[in-house]
Amino acid sequence: MITVKDLHKSFGDLEVLKGINAEVKEQEVVCVIGPSGSGKSTFLRCLNLLEDITSGHVYINGEDLSDPTTDINKLRAEVGMVFQHFNLFPHRTVLENITLAPKKVKGLSASEANDIGIALLKKVGLSEKADDYPDSLSGGQKQRVAIARALAMNPKVMLFDEPTSALDPELVGEVLQVMKDLAQEGMTMIVVTHEMGFAREMGDRVIFMDEGSIQEEGEPNQIFGDPQNERTQAFLSKIL
Amino acid sequence: MLDTILESPYIDSLPFLFDGLKMTVLITFSGLFFGFILGAIVGIARLSKSKFIRSISIVYIEIVRGTPILVQVLFIYYGLTEDLIGISINELTAAIVAITINAAAYIAEIVRGAVYSIEKGQSEAGRSLGLTENDTMRYIIWPQAFKRMIPPLGNQFVISLKDTSLFSVIAVGELLYMGKQYYNVTYEIFETLLMVCILYLLITIPTSLYLRRLERKLDV
Numbered sequence: 171m172i173t174v175k176d177l178h179k180s181f182g183d184l185e186v187l188k189g190i191n192a193e194v195k196e197q198e199v200v201c202v203i204g205p206s207g208s209g210k211s212t213f214l215r216c217l218n219l220l221e222d223i224t225s226g227h228v229y230i231n232g233e234d235l236s237d238p239t240t241d242i243n244k245l246r247a248e249v250g251m252v253f254q255h256f257n258l259f260p261h262r263t264v265l266e267n268i269t270l271a272p273k274k275v276k277g278l279s280a281s282e283a284n285d286i287g288i289a290l291l292k293k294v295g296l297s298e299k300a301d302d303y304p305d306s307l308s309g310g311q312k313q314r315v316a317i318a319r320a321l322a323m324n325p326k327v328m329l330f331d332e333p334t335s336a337l338d339p340e341l342v343g344e345v346l347q348v349m350k351d352l353a354q355e356g357m358t359m360i361v362v363t364h365e366m367g368f369a370r371e372m373g374d375r376v377i378f379m380d381e382g383s384i385q386e387e388g389e390p391n392q393i394f395g396d397p398q399n400e401r402t403q404a405f406l407s408k409i410l
Numbered sequence: 411m412l413d414t415i416l417e418s419p420y421i422d423s424l425p426f427l428f429d430g431l432k433m434t435v436l437i438t439f440s441g442l443f444f445g446f447i448l449g450a451i452v453g454i455a456r457l458s459k460s461k462f463i464r465s466i467s468i469v470y471i472e473i474v475r476g477t478p479i480l481v482q483v484l485f486i487y488y489g490l491t492e493d494l495i496g497i498s499i500n501e502l503t504a505a506i507v508a509i510t511i512n513a514a515a516y517i518a519e520i521v522r523g524a525v526y527s528i529e530k531g532q533s534e535a536g537r538s539l540g541l542t543e544n545d546t547m548r549y550i551i552w553p554q555a556f557k558r559m560i561p562p563l564g565n566q567f568v569i570s571l572k573d574t575s576l577f578s579v580i581a582v583g584e585l586l587y588m589g590k591q592y593y594n595v596t597y598e599i600f601e602t603l604l605m606v607c608i609l610y611l612l613i614t615i616p617t618s619l620y621l622r623r624l625e626r627k628l629d630v
């Protein structure tokens with residue numbers, strides 16, 4: 171469902187992605203790990219064109235992102251994204267955060283959008299927060315709202331960029347649980363994470379990135395149990 | 411003591427000065443009203459993707475901010491003669507136009523600054539949901555930016571209000587002009603100017619206090 175071919179990304183003279191090739195199948199959960207600054211976020215952001223692609227190709231369901239005739243907004247609506255710092259809309263209630271895009275992008279009526287929003291809030295366990303403003307929520311609650319907001323567009327794939335890195339340790343679990351439920355329902359997911367437990371348990375595949383390239387990829391058991399690449403070994407020995 | 415004040419020149423000048431104050435407030439409010447419209451346009455132009463439109467906006471802002479408002483109002487009132495532009499501009503119009511043009515340049519920067527101050531993650535979240543650039547501005551960026559404009563706009567109100575005193579040079583009947591007219595007859599210069607100051611402060615101090623509270627409340 172997602173195919174990445176020789177993806178390069180530069181910021182000015184700085185080449186951040188140096189030829190990424192990857193394939194993500196439907197219902198697959200792919201975890202991306204690697205040291206800070208290795209290009210994980212940039213890679214993820216290229217998948218919904220928050221960064222434009224310097225060269226190479228990204229295909230989502232056969233549509234080429236680098237083709238100028240591709241309808242970017244339509245495509246973004248099908249790719250959900252969850253950010254490290256939540257990026258909730260502070261001037262809108264929790265429910266309005268979720269219903270804004272279905273109304274404005276898909277043209278749903280307020281009541282249709284509200285039904286979807288209420289169902290999703292129930293799913294992430296925050297029904298009673300519908301009319302609160304994001305400022306009054308804990309980090310874990312904010313991130314669960316952000317996940318619900320992305321799901322409201324009924325995306326075909328969800329991208330997570332370190333969704334638990336900004337959270338107090340005791341709030342990580344509730345967010346990971348929502349993500350696990352999602353994975354079990356068959357959502358296609360690409361997750362940049364430092365939660366090795368999650369990657370091991372939920373990942374169908376783990377990609378290790380360093381210095382703008384994929385150094386190694388494989389099943390979690392292999393990557394964590396028997397890493398082949400020196401850098402993977404060095405990285406894992408530091409964090410495990 | 412009270413008697414001397416009550417029948418003193420301080421009180422006698424008041425009815426006269428109040429007329430001036432009304433004119434000052436009228437010029438300030440009208441000027442800021444139009445100035446906000448023009449300033450929003452210039453501010454949006456300043457944010458435009460088109461380099462040409464951005465340049466026009468920058469040229470406007472730099473010209474206005476780089477010249478004294480006193481020169482601007484003289485230019486509008488005496489410089490733009492009927493021969494030159496086909497209509498004659500009276501003192502009040504010239505004063506309002508001057509505040510409008512002047513405040514717009516500063517308000518444009520307020521607008522730009524407020525939009526820039528909204529975290530990049532906000533527009534990224536909007537775009538990632540499939541909202542168009544326009545909808546992202548309209549539903550996500552502007553409502554938040556607008557809130558951040560309120561305190562600096564209040565500040566601009568105080569600045570523009572004080573700027574109107576310069577318009578006594580074109581004999582528009584604002585507060586300072588009325589004060590001068592009054593002491594030219596009575597020669598009570600100290601007393602009159604003191605009252606003029608107090609009347610300005612009567613507006614500027616409460617405004618500033620209110621703004622400070624608002625700033626805390628809006629948490630901006």
Ligand SMILES: Nc1ncnc2c1ncn2[C@@H]1O[C@H](COP(=O)(O)OP(=O)(O)O)[C@@H](O)[C@H]1O
Nearest residue numbers: 181184186204205206207208209210211212213
């Ligand atoms: N907008 C940008 N402009 C310039 N350099 C950037 C930008 N975004 C990221 N970078 C650089 O690209 C490199 C990779 O960043 P990133 O993808 O955020 O890494 P990671 O998510 O793995 O920590 C870093 O060196 C970072 O400084």
Ligand SMILES: [Mg+2]
Nearest residue numbers: 210211212332
């Ligand atoms: Mg990152």
